[in-house]
Amino acid sequence: MIREDDPRFHITPFQQMASACSGALITSLFMTPLDVVKIRLQAQQKALLSNKCYLYCNGLMEHLCPCGETAWIPRRVHFHGTMDAFYKIAKLEGVPALWSGLSPTLVLALPCTVIYFVSYEQLRFKMKNFYNQISGNMSQPMWIPLIAGATARMTAVTIVSPLELIRTKMQSKHLTYGEISTALRHVIRYEGYRGLFRGLGSTLLRDVPFSGIYWTTFESTKRLFNRPDSEKNTFLFNFFCGSVAGSIAAFLTLPFDVIKTHQQIELGEKEIYTDGKTQQRASNMQDIARNIYRNHGFKGLFTGLLPRIFKVAPACAIMIATFEYGKQFFRQYNIQKYKEKMQRHQEFVVIGKSKSNDFS
Template sequence: MIREDDPQFRITPIQQMASACTGALITSLFMTPLDVVKIRLQAQQKATLSNKCYLYCNGLMEHLCPCGESPWMPKRTRFEGTFDAFYKIAKFEGVPALWSGLCPTLVLAVPCTVIYFVCYEQLRYNMKKNYNERTKTTHQPMWIPMLAGATARTTAVTIVSPLELIRTKMQSKKLTFAEISGALQQEVKAKGLGGLFRGLGSTLLRDVPFSGMYWTMFETIKRSFNKTEAEKNSFLFNFFCGSVAGSIAAFITLPFDVVKTHQQIELGEKEIYTDGHARQKATSIQDTVKSIYNNHGVKGLFTGVVPRIFKVAPACAIMIATFEYGKQFFQIYNTQQYKEKMQRHQEIMLMSPTSSDYSF
C-alpha cells in the first residue's frame, strides 16, 4: 500500500511543483472563459460610470480595470445575458477571445500557486511528522493544516507582492519595461522597499484566513468519510471535498474579501487615475469596515456571497483535485521505480557470490 509518509514513496518538491503547475494551468483554462464573459457584462454595466475601477478574477488571481477603458469591451457589441455574451464573443471575435488575458494571468498565477502548494505540503508533512514523533500517534490534528495553509499563503503572497504592483502599473497604461523599471525605482526612492509591498496588508487580510480555513475543511472532510485510501485519492472525491471546503471557507471569510476588494479598488484608482503619484493616505482596514457597516449594515459585509461561492468553489475543486491527482501519479511512479530498483538489486545479489557461501 502506498503511504504518503513513507520516504521511499513520498513525492519530491520538484514533483509537487509539477503537480501544482499542472493544476494552475488547468484551472486557468477552465475558469478564464467564464470570467471573460463576466468581465464583459460588468464592463458593459459600469461603462457609464467615470473614474471607477472594478475587479475580476479567473479563479487564481484578480485583475483591476478602469471602466470605459477595458480592451475586452468592443463598443459595437451589446450583450443581453451570459449565454448571449458567450455566443457574440465567439461569433464576432473568435473562440480564442474567450481566453483573453490568459498569458499575463499565468505569468503571475503559476509561480504563486506553485510556491503556495509546495510550501503547504512541506510544512504540513514536517509538522505532522514532528507531532507524531512527539506524541507517538499517527493522526493529524486540525491545527496543522490550518497553520500550514495560513503560513504558505502568507509566504506566497508576500513573495509575489512586488509583481502585483508591476501588474497594476501595466494595467493602468501601456508601459515599456524601461518605464516600469523607472517607476519602481522612484517608488523605492520615495518610500523605501516597503513601497513595493503596497496593498499587501489588505490582500493578506482575506487570503490568509481563507487558506487556513480551506485546508482545515478539506482535510477534515476527507477524513470524515469512511473510504479506502484509493477512494480518498480519486479525482472525483478530491473534487467534491475541494468544492465543499472552498464554499465553506468562501462564506466564512467573505467579510474579509469585501474589505480587501474595497481597499484594492481604492489603491488601483490611485494608481490608474493619478499616474501612480497619489500622496493621499490610504484608508485603514478599521475605517473601511466602519464605512461599509455604516452604509450597508452587516449585510454589506456579505455582499456578493453567491457569485463568490460560484467562482471560488469550482476553482478550488479543479485546483485541488488536479494537484492531488498529480501527487497520486508521482507516488505510484515512485513506488514503481522503487520496486524496479529492488528487483535489480536482488538480481545482482543472485548473480554474485555472497559471504554466506563461505560461512561455517
C-alpha cells in the first residue's frame, strides 16, 4: 500500500520552482490591475506635487513612481473612482493597459519568489526530518516554519538586493534590459560593491519578521483546524489560511514597513532626481522612526494599516494557495509515476516467470 506521506514522493526542487512560478504568475495577473488603477488615482491626486515619489505593490514587487512623471496617464482623462478608472483605462487605452508593469515584475520578482519558496520548502523539510529522527515525534513544532521562513526570506532578499537600485533606474529613466549592466557598473564606480546593497538592512528588518510570522501563523492555522497535512487541504482552505497569516503578519510588521517605505522613497528621490551622481544616503532607520514618532506619535508607525492588509492578505492568499495546489499536483504526479513503474516491473516479473515455466 502506498502512503501519501512517503518521503519518496516528496516533490523535487524543480517541481517546487514550477509551483512557485505558477503562484507568482497568477498572483501578479490578479493583483496588477488593482494596483494599476490605484496608482492612476494616486497620481491624479498628487499631480500637482513635483519631485515626490510614492510606492505601490502588485503583490510581488514594489514599484517606485515619481508623481511628476505621469506622461503615461492621459492628461485629459479624469477618474471619478475605482470602477470609473477601470472602465476608462480599458476603453481608452485597451484592456492590456490594466497589466502595465507586469513584464518587469515577472522578470525581477520571479527569481526572488522562486528562491524564497524553494528555500523555505527545503529548509522546512530537512529540519522536520532531523527533528523527527532525534525526537521520535512525527509532528512539526512551530519553531521550524519560523526559522525556515525567516532564513529563506533573508537569503532571497540578500541575493536579489542588487537589483533594487537597477529596478528604480529602469522605472524612472526607462532603461532597456540591455542597459542593466551599464547601470550596474555606474553604481559600482561611484559607491563600490556596497552600493548594490543600499537599503538592505531596512528591507530585512521588515521582510524577515514578516516571513517568520507568516509561515508560523499559516502552519498554526492549519493545525488549529486539525488539518496540518498540506497534501490533503483544498485550494479554498489554503487560501483562507494564507489570508489569515498575511493579515496577522502585515499588522505586526507594519511599523517596519512604514520605516522601509520612507527610506526607499528617500533613496528613490535621490536616485531619480540627482541622476545617481550624488553619494548622499537616506536617513537611517532610527532617525526615520524618531521623526515619524515626533510628528505623528505612535500611531504614525501604523499608518496605512487597512490598505496594507487589503493589499497583502489577498496577495498572500493567492500565492500560497496556488503554490500548495502545485505541490499537490506534482505529488500526485510522482505517486502516479511510481505506480506505473511498479506495474511495469510486476508485468516484467510475470512475463519472466512465464518464460521460465515454458523452458522447464
